[in-house]
Structure formats: structure tokens, C-alpha cells
Amino acid sequence: MHRSSYESPLFLTLDGRDLKAGAPALPAGMPGVLRGEGVFEAFLVRRGLPTPYLSEHEARLARSAALIDMDIGTNLMEGLTPFVNRLPKEEDWRVRLTLFRREDDGVSRMWSASIAPPPPLQVVLAISEVRRDPRDLLAGAKTISRVGLGLERRRALAAGAFEALIPTLDGDLAEGTSSNFFVVKNGVVRTPSLDRGILSGVTRSVVLGICKKSGIPAVEARVELEDLENAEEIWITSSILGVQPVVRIVGMP
Template sequence: MSSILYFNGFLKSLKEIDINPAEPGFLYGAGLFETIRVEEGIPLFLEEHLKRLTAGAQYLGWQVPDLSTLGQAIKTTISANKVILGRARLNLLLGSSGYHLLVTAQASLPYTPEDYARGYTACISKIRKNHRSPLSAFKTMNYLEYLLAWNEARSRGAQEAILLNLDGFLAEGSRSNLFVVRKGTLFTPNLESGPLPGLVRSRVLKLAARLGLKVKEKPLSPTDLLAGEEAFLTNSLMEIMPLTYVDGQPIGKAKPGPLTTRLRLEYQAEKAATLRSNSV
């Protein structure tokens, strides 16, 4: 947690944050959030994060500040905490009248070079994703099903949990989107299968198309994943993480594959260009 937080227009310490425990955001998890990677003190792909959050707010019928106000709140918090490499989180909580805007920033990322070199391990969770819920497209504060799945993964010695949807098809990770490579084609669960429309997921799909790779968004079974020659996970903090074992079974050669590695390098190049354009 950052030492200085942005709360409803002001920078405050944690002990100065005052939220009424009788408000919907506290009682029912009525809120939205975005987690943003920070590099060189710059919040990456900020506009895309803010557009997703405001789309969720509009669906819920909430009035929120404009993108400029939200963006400035994030930049102010990053600067106040002197975060060069790390993450920021924007939280929008429903209050008794209106909303609360809370932003945190910290100089830490939960992934190591060794993780990318070895690849992640995952398990197929017993927790199912309700892909028919209208909220499946938004990052809501009510995150219990993902927390349960992630705790299950940790108890089984895995680093991530893969959730199936109610029809038994792959949906997503507890905190990531999922991709599978087979016979030179990149597969990922279609949005109708229930994954969050992740920002890195979207960028990988566009990047793959620019590289001339075959891409298919479709319902995928656990068997499709285990039969993959490569697999990887994506989110805004991990970016592209190789996935090498699922339920103790190796994916392909149980090491980061050539297409995963290529996409990681291309993604890093694209990100570097974004950082250069933002620093001008």
C-alpha cells in the first residue's frame, strides 16, 4: 500500500481516509477498479484503463469524473509516492450519495525474471465463472470468486488458477487472460466464454494480427489447453507470462515457447515506443 493516497480530490495518509462502513461500496463491494503498470513514472496505457472503468460506471448508471480528472489523480498519486517502476490502482466505490475516488501507488511488481524464464504453473479451478453475468466484462470490487480460485491454486502449489465457465469451457485465469498456441495458430477464449476483456489481451490480439499470425477467438476446453504446444497468460502487470504446467502436466516442452517469446519481445518494443512518446 502506498504511503500517500488520493482520496476524493486530496492527497492523504492512510489513517486520514474516512469511509462510512454503512455505504454500498463497503457493505456490498459496489465498486470498480483498474490496476495500472507504471514504468519510468508513467502509467502505461492509461486512457484504455480509464475508458474501461468509465464504461463500467456508465453501465451501472454512475456519474464519474471525466478522463482528464481521473488521469490526473493517478499521475498525482504516482508522483507523490515517487514510483518509477511499480503499479497504481484506481478505485471507484459507490457511496451513500455519489462515489468515492481512491488511488494508490506503490513501487513493487509481483513478478520476477525467474518467473518469465521458467513460466507459470496453473491448475484448473473448481470455481466456475458465470459467463452469463452482465458484470463479467467489468473489473468490479466484488472479487470473491477470483480470490477463492487463487487461494485454491496456492493450496495446490500452483501460481494461477484457470476458471471454467458454466458450460465447462475455459474462461480466464483468476487474475489473467489465457492464450494457447497450437500448430502455429494463437487461440484464446472468445468474450462469450466469459473472460474479462483485458487490455493486454486486446493488445496481443492486435499485435498478432500485425505480425500476420493466425488468431482464433473461440470456446476452448481444458483438453485444448493441455494439447497446446505453448500457452501464456496476460494482464497489465505481468504483461505476457509463459504458462508451462497445468495440473502438473507440461504444456509443450514445459518452457517458454518461440511464439510466446516473440510476442513478448514485440510487446516490449511496442511498450518502449509508448514510453518514448509519453516522455516527449
């Protein structure tokens, strides 16, 4: 069985205060705690340098906050530089910024860092039992309310897979629990379009940009389950793991 990709954070700050991992930090009555009202972004810091796509993460954070009517101000990456400077440069880090809605409708800002997970030895996919409504306006928001996604990821791990692909109510495929995906068929790169209820992945956008620049045919459209069966290649993409090839799908030859 694969283990989870994410380890407990080793470094934490909340509203500029250093915290010890595991120490009480958030008030129990905070809406961000009680109802999961919050948004987040996660990215790599390699040898002390944050991802070159930081502005894309910042823009997505703003879009996510707008979708849940959360006023997070304009200096979204406040505190990043001093936080990154604390991290040992001999390691690569998964850094996460989480913004929680407070009782006064303000925002609490938490930076956390854990050692970046190594790439999986191989990626096996499972097909999720839940269904995504592509008309759900919050599907494109990266919120901290992720119990359903976490459940499907645990089910995938229990089935011997690394990740689960989530179908929509219409039967086509949307995305993974923490990744986007691509299929290559007849020389054309294909990935679900944003109107299928998916998160606009930063690495997804980078891959599409590389395809366009390199003259590789690529389309954003519906991807059906049958498209996986005869695909020449399948990849998953995420900001933490980059681009990873898929070797097998549970239940498919």
C-alpha cells in the same frame, strides 16, 4: 508456496486528500464498502511514466461503471498526474484507481500505489473449482466485488500454482482470476472470446493487435480443457505482469 503478487499500498489519496496506509478512510455505511459497489483499474507506472495504454484502461473503467449503473462522470483519470508525481521514480509502481459508490449516489475516488511485483520465476496454473456463467452481464465488469476470485487465487497458491483458470458452466475455459490466457496450437494463437464471460483485458487486446499486425494467425473462440493438454505454448496476460509463459498445469502431465 507462491506468495500473493500484490503488496499493501505505500501511497494513498482519497478525493484529493493524502492518506496514511492503514488509516480509516471510507464511511462504514458507504455502498462501496457494504456491498462492494465500485469499479477499479490497475496499471504500471515505470520511472514516473504511466502505461501507454491509459486510454484503454479509461474506456474499460467507463464500461464497467455503466454495467453497474454507476455515474462516474467524464474526467475519469482526475488526480492521476499529481499522484504519480509523488511516486519515487527509481521504482516501478502498481497504481490503482478505485471508484466507490457513496450513499448520496456520488463517487469517491481513491488512488493507491504499491511497488510493482517482480515477474514470477515460473507460472504454474491450476483449474478452478468454481464455474463462470458466460451469460452473466457483470462478468465483463472490473468491480471491487472479488471475493470469489480471491478465494480461487488462494486455493491455487495453496496447491503450488501461481494462477487459476476458471471454467464456464458449459465446460470451456474463461480466464484467470486476474489474467487472460492464450494457447498456441498448430501455429494458431487462440484465446477465449468475450462472450465466454471474460474481462476484456488490455494486454489481451495488445497481444491480439500485435498478432494481426505481424500476420500471426489468432482467433477469439471457445478454448476447451483438452486444448491445454497438447498446446505448443500457453501464456497468461495482465497489465501488471505483461505476458508470462506457463510451464505446467496442476494435474496435467
